[in-house]
Amino acid sequence: MYPHVISTRIGSLVLRVPRLRDGKFSTELFSRYQRSEQALLLALMEMCVNGVSTRKVQNITEELCGTSFSKSMVSELTKRLEPIVTGWNGRPLSDTSYPFVFVDAMVLRAREGNVVRSKGMMIAMGVNREGYREVLGFMVGDTESEASWAEFFQWLKSRGLSGVDMLISDSHGGLVKAARKHFQGTAWQRCQTHYTRNVMEAAPHSVKVELHECVKSMLNAPDIQTARMMLKHILDTYGKKAPQAAKTLENGFEDVMTVMSVPAELRKRLRTTNALERLNEEVRRRERVIRIFPSAESAARLLGAILMDQSSQWQNGKRYLDMSNYRGIESERRVSLKAV
Numbered sequence: 001m002y003p004h005v006i007s008t009r010i011g012s013l014v015l016r017v018p019r020l021r022d023g024k025f026s027t028e029l030f031s032r033y034q035r036s037e038q039a040l041l042l043a044l045m046e047m048c049v050n051g052v053s054t055r056k057v058q059n060i061t062e063e064l065c066g067t068s069f070s071k072s073m074v075s076e077l078t079k080r081l082e083p084i085v086t087g088w089n090g091r092p093l094s095d096t097s098y099p100f101v102f103v104d105a106m107v108l109r110a111r112e113g114n115v116v117r118s119k120g121m122m123i124a125m126g127v128n129r130e131g132y133r134e135v136l137g138f139m140v141g142d143t144e145s146e147a148s149w150a151e152f153f154q155w156l157k158s159r160g161l162s163g164v165d166m167l168i169s170d171s172h173g174g175l176v177k178a179a180r181k182h183f184q185g186t187a188w189q190r191c192q193t194h195y196t197r198n199v200m201e202a203a204p205h206s207v208k209v210e211l212h213e214c215v216k217s218m219l220n221a222p223d224i225q226t227a228r229m230m231l232k233h234i235l236d237t238y239g240k241k242a243p244q245a246a247k248t249l250e251n252g253f254e255d256v257m258t259v260m261s262v263p264a265e266l267r268k269r270l271r272t273t274n275a276l277e278r279l280n281e282e283v284r285r286r287e288r289v290i291r292i293f294p295s296a297e298s299a300a301r302l303l304g305a306i307l308m309d310q311s312s313q314w315q316n317g318k319r320y321l322d323m324s325n326y327r328g329i330e331s332e333r334r335v336s337l338k339a340v
Contacts, residue, residue: 082297085304089137090159097163098126098136099326102276103152103179104169105143106284108303110293119296120144121303122152125276129163131321133275135311136161138304140296149178157182166258168273170194190255191273192219198252203238203245211238211245219271224260227253263325275320279310 102125110119120143124136137156141148149172167179168189179188196215203211214234221227231253239246259271269275283306293299314320 079301081305082301085301085308088308089304092160093126093136093156094160094162096128096130098128098134098161099163099165099323100127100168100270100321101125101136101161101164101166102168102273103175104273104276104280105172105175106280107143108287108293108299109291110296110299112296116292119299120148121299122149123276123280123307124152124156125279126161127321127323129323129327131319131323133311133314133320135279135307135314138300138307140300143172144174146174146177149175150182153178153182166262166270168270170273171198171252171255187258187261188255189258189270190252191271192256192259193272193274195252195256199245199248202248203242207238207242207245211242214238215249219256222264224257227257227260266321266326269321279307282310283307 103122105120105122108119108121109116111117119140121138121140122143123138126134126136128134137159139148139152139155141151143149164183164186166187166189167183168191169175169179170191171194176188179186196212196219199215200208200212211234214230214237218227218230218234221230231250235246235250256271259267262270283303286306287299287303290302293302
């Protein structure tokens with residue numbers, strides 16, 4: 001017999017393993033060279049995914065189990081997530097269509113060689129025909145580049161993304177150009193929150209409060225005709241007081257009012273990227289713990305696990321949009337196209 005120490009959630013256990021000459025003895029309690037209980041290893045990985053730093057993980061395991069796991073070992077454990085996250089991120093999207101797709105990006109920091117560089121993570125969230133949200137995929141790249149967004153959109157389509165009636169995003173130059181090229185025939189809804197912020201940034205301080213109320217009322221108009229009348233009134237009133245803000249307001253009007261083409265009960269959740277912003281904030285909460293990722297691959301691995309978990313919760317949770325009225329409009333539109 002010889003002692004074999006295995007770390008578990010309740011401390012260290014010493015197992016007496018028979019010493020045989022032919023070496024044929026084996027046990028299902030632990031795999032070869034396995035020095036820790038599988039449940040403990042899964043717990044360590046889950047702590048990392050939930051935003052616990054590797055240093056804190058090291059302290060927690062030492063306190064609970066009497067065994068200290070090095071930061072490098074914890075990092076190695078998270079690599080086990082890679083095939084899971086990669087498989088999920090590349091899954092086919094052809095089983096259903098996604099009438100509404102939100103896209104946005106978040107900036108993170110990762111080491112590249114001996115230099116820390118800013119990286120962008122592009123994220124797409126879709127709402128399927130049943131009204132449920134789903135993270136469609138993510139990609140790390142240059143979020144300011146049209147080429148990166150084009151690659152991202154092509155990748156989504158190659159996985160079977162179809163039936164997109166409306167794309168909701170901010171007005172990043174590269175994103176909009178790539179969307180117009182790769183989603184021809186798809187309506188673009190510019191985020192009204194970012195649009196309002198752009199208008200306010202261009203307005204003099206003396207008129208910001210009253211102008212903000214006017215813009216807010218215009219965006220909440222019951223129909224497009226009323227919204228146009230309110231736009232005209234704002235331009236007449238503030239054209240000379242805040243010329244730059246008025247120009248920004250007028251230039252973006254058509255893009256931010258695209259949402260008027262869908263039933264009124266869907267507009268509130270489709271007129272901004274707030275749903276995706278909240279997802280980004282949830283990811284950011286974990287990312288702040290790490291601050292600088294060892295590599296872009298490790299960032300994709302860890303943040304991808306968070307996105308995968310959130311997407312699963314959405315699909316098993318409440319319906320995001322009631323699509324019953326929209327499906328009727330969609331059917332009428334297809335009948336009209338066939339007639340033409």
